[in-house]
Amino acid sequence: MKMERKLPLRDAWVICFILGVVMLNYPFLHIFNKDVFIFGIPLTILYFYIGWPFSIFIIYLFSIYIGRHSDQDSSENNSQGGAT
Numbered sequence: 001m002k003m004e005r006k007l008p009l010r011d012a013w014v015i016c017f018i019l020g021v022v023m024l025n026y027p028f029l030h031i032f033n034k035d036v037f038i039f040g041i042p043l044t045i046l047y048f049y050i051g052w053p054f055s056i057f058i059i060y061l062f063s064i065y066i067g068r069h070s071d072q073d074s075s076e077n078n079s080q081g082g083a084t
Contacts, residue, residue, distance in 0.1 A: 009066060016059055023051055 022028065032047040 012062065012066075016062065020055055023055060 028047075029044070032044050034043050036043040038046055
């Protein structure tokens with residue numbers, strides 16, 4: 001018996017895209033656009049250099065998670081397909 005996913009794959013990728021767009025939009029850029037320097041680097045630049053790789057890492061983890069579950073689903077379908 002195949003379990004239904006709570007969030008379809010396409011919807012999850014759309015959510016990741018929207019979160020990325022929000023991260024690069026006015027409200028978040030305004031929050032980090034301060035005259036603050038950390039180790040001599042402006043806060044806005046740190047936001048980009050830390051936020052961008054972090055978002056890529058989250059998408060990487062998401063794709064690994066989806067890949068594992070799709071492999072399990074395909075192996076379950078193959079094993080059930082011959083039993084009919």
